[in-house]
Amino acid sequence: MDEADTKLRKAGGRLCCICNQRRAALKRPKTLEQICRECFYEVFEEEIHQVIVDNQLFKPGERIAIGASGGKDSTVLAYVLSELNQRHNYGLDLFLLSVDEGITGYRDDSLETVKRNEMQYGLPLKIVSYKDLYGWTMDEIVKMIGLKNNCTFCGVFRRQALDRGASLLKVDKLATGHNADDIAETVLLNILRGDIARLSRCTSITTGEDGPIPRCKPFKYTYEKEIMFTYAYFKRLDYFSTECIYSPNAYRGFAREFIKDLERIRPRAILDIIKSGENFRIATSTKMPEQGTCERCGYISSQKWCKACVLLEGLNRGLPKLGIGRNKGLNNDRKKDAKQTSGAKSIESKQCGTLDF
Amino acid sequence: MACNSSSCQSGCYKNEFEQEQKNSNSNSKPTTTASDSNICLKCKSNEALTGSDTGEEGRFCRDCFRSNLYGKFRLAVSSHALITSADNVLVAFSGGPASRVALQFVHEKQQTAQKNYDASRDRSLPVFGVGVAFIAESAYCPVSSDEVDEAIQKIRSIVSLLAPPAKELHVVPIESTFSSDSFDGRERFKKLLDSVSDATGKEDLLMHLRMLTLQKIASENGYNRVVLGLCTSRIACHVISATVKGQGYSLPADIQYVDARWEIPVVLPLRDCIAQELNMLCHLDDLQIVELLNGPSTGINGLVSSFVKLLQEENPTRECTIVRTAAKLTPFYFNRIPELNDSNVPLASRRRQKRFNLKCNESISSESFCPLCYSPLNTSDLNSLSSSKSRQSSDAFGAACCSSCRFQIFPNDSSSMEHFYSLLPEPLVARANRGFSSLRKQIQDCLLSDNEDET
Numbered sequence: 001m002d003e004a005d006t007k008l009r010k011a012g013g014r015l016c017c018i019c020n021q022r023r024a025a026l027k028r029p030k031t032l033e034q035i036c037r038e039c040f041y042e043v044f045e046e047e048i049h050q051v052i053v054d055n056q057l058f059k060p061g062e063r064i065a066i067g068a069s070g071g072k073d074s075t076v077l078a079y080v081l082s083e084l085n086q087r088h089n090y091g092l093d094l095f096l097l098s099v100d101e102g103i104t105g106y107r108d109d110s111l112e113t114v115k116r117n118e119m120q121y122g123l124p125l126k127i128v129s130y131k132d133l134y135g136w137t138m139d140e141i142v143k144m145i146g147l148k149n150n151c152t153f154c155g156v157f158r159r160q161a162l163d164r165g166a167s168l169l170k171v172d173k174l175a176t177g178h179n180a181d182d183i184a185e186t187v188l189l190n191i192l193r194g195d196i197a198r199l200s201r202c203t204s205i206t207t208g209e210d211g212p213i214p215r216c217k218p219f220k221y222t223y224e225k226e227i228m229f230t231y232a233y234f235k236r237l238d239y240f241s242t243e244c245i246y247s248p249n250a251y252r253g254f255a256r257e258f259i260k261d262l263e264r265i266r267p268r269a270i271l272d273i274i275k276s277g278e279n280f281r282i283a284t285s286t287k288m289p290e291q292g293t294c295e296r297c298g299y300i301s302s303q304k305w306c307k308a309c310v311l312l313e314g315l316n317r318g319l320p321k322l323g324i325g326r327n328k329g330l331n332n333d334r335k336k337d338a339k340q341t342s343g344a345k346s347i348e349s350k351q352c353g354t355l356d357f
Numbered sequence: 358m359a360c361n362s363s364s365c366q367s368g369c370y371k372n373e374f375e376q377e378q379k380n381s382n383s384n385s386k387p388t389t390t391a392s393d394s395n396i397c398l399k400c401k402s403n404e405a406l407t408g409s410d411t412g413e414e415g416r417f418c419r420d421c422f423r424s425n426l427y428g429k430f431r432l433a434v435s436s437h438a439l440i441t442s443a444d445n446v447l448v449a450f451s452g453g454p455a456s457r458v459a460l461q462f463v464h465e466k467q468q469t470a471q472k473n474y475d476a477s478r479d480r481s482l483p484v485f486g487v488g489v490a491f492i493a494e495s496a497y498c499p500v501s502s503d504e505v506d507e508a509i510q511k512i513r514s515i516v517s518l519l520a521p522p523a524k525e526l527h528v529v530p531i532e533s534t535f536s537s538d539s540f541d542g543r544e545r546f547k548k549l550l551d552s553v554s555d556a557t558g559k560e561d562l563l564m565h566l567r568m569l570t571l572q573k574i575a576s577e578n579g580y581n582r583v584v585l586g587l588c589t590s591r592i593a594c595h596v597i598s599a600t601v602k603g604q605g606y607s608l609p610a611d612i613q614y615v616d617a618r619w620e621i622p623v624v625l626p627l628r629d630c631i632a633q634e635l636n637m638l639c640h641l642d643d644l645q646i647v648e649l650l651n652g653p654s655t656g657i658n659g660l661v662s663s664f665v666k667l668l669q670e671e672n673p674t675r676e677c678t679i680v681r682t683a684a685k686l687t688p689f690y691f692n693r694i695p696e697l698n699d700s701n702v703p704l705a706s707r708r709r710q711k712r713f714n715l716k717c718n719e720s721i722s723s724e725s726f727c728p729l730c731y732s733p734l735n736t737s738d739l740n741s742l743s744s745s746k747s748r749q750s751s752d753a754f755g756a757a758c759c760s761s762c763r764f765q766i767f768p769n770d771s772s773s774m775e776h777f778y779s780l781l782p783e784p785l786v787a788r789a790n791r792g793f794s795s796l797r798k799q800i801q802d803c804l805l806s807d808n809e810d811e812t
Contacts, residue, residue, distance in 0.1 A: 276605025
């Protein structure tokens with residue numbers, strides 16, 4: 001054994017600091033520990049298991065939809081959840097739920113990936129399309145309104161599409177692939193924008209419990225780097241990696257870069273930001289918008305019409321500016337229309353078109 | 358910031374909106390033409406200041422800019438009772454523009470009070486006293502002692518020119534909290550800083566030591582307020598860096614007008630002024646600045662300040678927004694000037710205290726503080742404390758600290774921990790011990806063995 005050790009050392013490799021047997025293959029981004037591949041998978045998966053157990057994300061017998069875009073986060077989420085479901089007997093019925101925005105050259109390709117995932121993990125897949133739900137594809141919308149504000153349409157429509165797809169699948173919960181970097185970024189952006197209401201809820205691991213379908217983020221404490229570089233790379237999971245053709249990369253904001261810089265100096269900064277977000281002393285008296293239902297489609301809405309219906313009406317009447325910004329719209333009798341109903345945390349610099357929003 | 362791109366999906370249409378507003382403004386005032394666009398917005402007679410590309414100063418003329426800035430100071434002081442006539446305030450002066458303006462404004466306020474006092478018949482309102490503190494950090498900075506002496510000479514002349522009323526200047530080396538013997542203190546101070554490996558932790562520790570020194574000067578010389586020149590820009594940086602360090606819980610304690618958790622309350626009258634304005638004022642009024650080479654901040658703090666600077670360049674109100682967001686977090690009970698029930702304070706000055714302060718019941722009272730950085734601890738930190746069973750006073754000290762200090766300031770292993778503990782200045786350890794006993798009372802029901810001797 002000793003000989004083997006020295007041999008390993010001579011070969012320039014250090015031993016994994018967890019098992020102390022195999023050669024360390026990577027420096028774990030979260031802790032900078034040098035560990036071997038096998039141990040990495042184990043701690044990576046067990047950490048997620050711990051998060052699921054500690055936060056009681058799922059109950060036995062529940063039907064869970066995984067928001068699947070074909071991107072790295074949701075692909076890894078689908079893999080890990082189906083793995084953990086078997087290993088720890090969660091007793092969950094898992095489904096993949098994808099939204100087809102109708103973006104040629106982008107979504108059609110990524111949906112192919114999701115379809116392959118369906119085969120690989122044996123999870124039933126449901127695809128809801130903008131065309132079916134709203135009568136418009138994103139390609140048609142962009143043709144009409146151009147490349148300005150198109151992401152507003154996409155974001156509002158996707159939020160509703162996911163909920164509709166989830167109710168078609170009759171699932172109890174929707175799991176999304178938001179990772180720790182995404183959440184840290186949202187915390188910072190909400191501070192920068194002065195949005196105290198969102199700041200207070202952006203760190204909760206489960207949201208929308210009062211809504212039709214609660215959403216949860218099992219990757220809340222999982223580093224993007226661990227998902228991306230190591231996991232997807234080592235395990236060679238099949239995932240799709242291109243950005244939306246309507247959302248150029250330049251859009252990725254300052255905040256994203258800042259977090260990457262922070263991570264370089266101090267990896268635990270990402271977790272610290274989330275911790276700060278959880279511990280902020282925010283008076284609970286912050287007013288929440290009254291929740292009602294849309295008079296037109298029945299979806300939850302704080303206004304007469306939900307945001308999607310307002311936007312859709314604009315498209316159908318040839319007035320695409322309707323419901324955009326603070327100008328007069330259908331709900332002009334109430335203030336803060338745009339702010340509250342668009343509810344989606346659309347400020348995150350996620351590429352448009354990924355389902356993790 | 359997310360809104361300057363055409364593909365922004367944030368649902369915020371600020372640019373367009375502003376554009377519209379601008380249009381409607383120019384429509385409503387047809388007299389406004391391009392030629393007189395740089396007329397002061399306030400007095401509408403003088404020419405507005407130029408030479409600076411961004412910020413508020415572009416809108417006002419020199420006098421209006423000055424009175425606007427002084428107005429922010431005066432409003433902060435009067436609405437939060439930061440300085441009242443019975444007080445004796447110590448202005449912390451680093452030599453930089455912010456504290457230079459703080460000193461100037463406090464001086465002007467004192468002059469006004471003196472004038473009123475001289476003019477009044479019954480002389481019922483005394484004039485508040487002002488002292489100035491300069492903390493010499495030659496033990497830490499890589500500057501030669503000649504340069505420091507020169508700086509101190511300059512500071513002396515600045516302070517002596519700000520009279521009448523005369524102000525006492527206290528030049529105190531930072532190591533004086535460690536020991537009365539300057540050589541011994543210097544050695545311990547250096548060793549303590551050297552034992553901190555994290556660059557950010559070192560900077561933060563230095564900040565705490567500065568505050569300890571100010572407190573020492575204030576309490577030894579009978580001051581009852583410490584005035585800091587912290588401005589919006591610095592506070593904005595603190596908001597972000599505290600968030601990044603995981604100090605979200607204690608953050609609201611640090612960014613209010615008043616911080617009375619210290620023996621001598623600390624007040625921030627320049628909380629609403631941005632750094633750019635303060636620099637501008639120093640430039641306009643030829644206020645002399647003493648720039649000592651402090652070295653650029655490194656690590657997290659340096660990264661955060663360049664990030665905030667970038668954001669501010671992109672949107673000149675960003676720093677204000679950051680501070681305003683953080684101001685919506687619930688402050689602590691000590692973020693207000695304690696009520697004056699002392700009968701020694703003249704009635705006239707008591708009556709003059711306007712209070713738009715927080716009401717007591719609005720803020721949650723929290724009694725335990727990190728013994729190192731003195732930030733309030735939240736319950737999860739307290740839980741980790743109650744589970745520590747160690748007998749060593751150094752370990753108990755470490756366990757009582759906030760997780761941020763434990764990570765970035767404390768040594769990792771327990772043997773160097775003891776060394777670290779032995780280097781800490783007296784006041785800090787004493788405060789920690791006081792803290793332990795009150796803490797123990799709070800968590801008593803969770804403790805299995807009730808042993809007092811370890812604290």
